[in-house]
Amino acid sequence: MKNPREVALKGLINLRRNGTWPDLFLKQESADMSPEDGRLCASVLYGTLENINLIDFYISSFSSIKLKKIMPQALDVLRMTVYQLVWMDKIPDSAAINEGVKLAKKYASSASGFVNAVSRALARSKDNLPQVPDKDFAEYLRIKYSHPLWFIKEMIEQIGEAETENLLIENNKTPKTTARVNTLKSSLDDALAKLEKEGVIDVKTTELSGAILFENSFNPVKSKTFTDGLIYVQDIASQLAVTALEPKKGDTVIDMCASPGGKSLMAAQLMENNGKITSCDIHEHKIALLNENAKKYGATIMSAQLNDGTVFNESFADTADKIICDVPCSGMGIIRKKPDIRFKKEEDAKELPPIQLAILKNASRYVKEGGIILYSTCTVRREENEDVVKRFLESNDSFELVPFSLPFGIEAETGYKTLYPHREGFDGFFIAKLRRKK
Numbered sequence: 001m002k003n004p005r006e007v008a009l010k011g012l013i014n015l016r017r018n019g020t021w022p023d024l025f026l027k028q029e030s031a032d033m034s035p036e037d038g039r040l041c042a043s044v045l046y047g048t049l050e051n052i053n054l055i056d057f058y059i060s061s062f063s064s065i066k067l068k069k070i071m072p073q074a075l076d077v078l079r080m081t082v083y084q085l086v087w088m089d090k091i092p093d094s095a096a097i098n099e100g101v102k103l104a105k106k107y108a109s110s111a112s113g114f115v116n117a118v119s120r121a122l123a124r125s126k127d128n129l130p131q132v133p134d135k136d137f138a139e140y141l142r143i144k145y146s147h148p149l150w151f152i153k154e155m156i157e158q159i160g161e162a163e164t165e166n167l168l169i170e171n172n173k174t175p176k177t178t179a180r181v182n183t184l185k186s187s188l189d190d191a192l193a194k195l196e197k198e199g200v201i202d203v204k205t206t207e208l209s210g211a212i213l214f215e216n217s218f219n220p221v222k223s224k225t226f227t228d229g230l231i232y233v234q235d236i237a238s239q240l241a242v243t244a245l246e247p248k249k250g251d252t253v254i255d256m257c258a259s260p261g262g263k264s265l266m267a268a269q270l271m272e273n274n275g276k277i278t279s280c281d282i283h284e285h286k287i288a289l290l291n292e293n294a295k296k297y298g299a300t301i302m303s304a305q306l307n308d309g310t311v312f313n314e315s316f317a318d319t320a321d322k323i324i325c326d327v328p329c330s331g332m333g334i335i336r337k338k339p340d341i342r343f344k345k346e347e348d349a350k351e352l353p354p355i356q357l358a359i360l361k362n363a364s365r366y367v368k369e370g371g372i373i374l375y376s377t378c379t380v381r382r383e384e385n386e387d388v389v390k391r392f393l394e395s396n397d398s399f400e401l402v403p404f405s406l407p408f409g410i411e412a413e414t415g416y417k418t419l420y421p422h423r424e425g426f427d428g429f430f431i432a433k434l435r436r437k438k
Contacts, residue, residue: 004041074111237429259286268299333428
């Protein structure tokens, strides 16, 4: 039987050494764990990542050795132990420390005594932990909420200090799971009835037709309703983007960067399986996933095609009524779901806008006169959002922004809208609606 703390430790080590995403790692390593052990493993791994800068601040306060001098595996164990001591009230201090020392003996034997000493010193003072210095507000936010300093500075410039702190607070909360009822295979009432029959309670409908919210910690992916293709797990922000596009029966739609296919599948629903959707990706294995999802969810008008969005495809020219241009992005709007994104480097994020613009320019050559392009990202960074759209429009006067309204009182009079987790409660997302003039 696997030790959930040891699996969590391996997740931290793999991320540090190889950049392995924790969600992919956990999916493989926790498959044969009990639900209880799986939850503990995920809580320790994700919780440590979500609070890593503050954890390091606490360790520095009780360690006689500087962080950079601590053996990496020992530091990983310490970080996990401190997270359990400070944030996980239901775990006894003795259990957290003893398990940490055991792991230290196995993975960093020469530093096990050090891990023990620092853990016990912190445990004795955990009701009176040191306060984070606040002379430099951006640095204070970096430590307290464990977000990259470059991102914090961008957000302060973009939305101000108070709102930036609110955003970071929200990013460190666990979001509720949302899904969409697949009307190609079920009605809303039938899907809810089947969930209830499975013992799933506290499922709520929302202002967005077909969107449902799970109030408890139930994982819908493990339900028969999900495996039968009656619901699709998708954040409301992503659903709102497709809603803004307004795909209709008979439309020809191109999804430029489609995998895993959520937006294509929703478009198929709104089109009532009448029309044509070409869902593109640059990876063979993702083409297989798109085809698999199309079959599972009954989207018969959806077909996957290997295609690079940055390279012009002459066969697509002037063929589409609607285009979904959900481009690769930094993901800085979904940190609360993928805490490892907070380790993204500024230089990597700055490489994205030229790619995003290239994809948007190609999309503009594929849409018919009078047709619509949805440009969207799951980031809140202006550089990847408004700035890309503005650069596109500056070099292309045959397009215009189209104002739109969405459920939840969302208005986009300028033709674009940034959704923030602390404002709307959804994923951080950007939606822009562009029309090719006739």
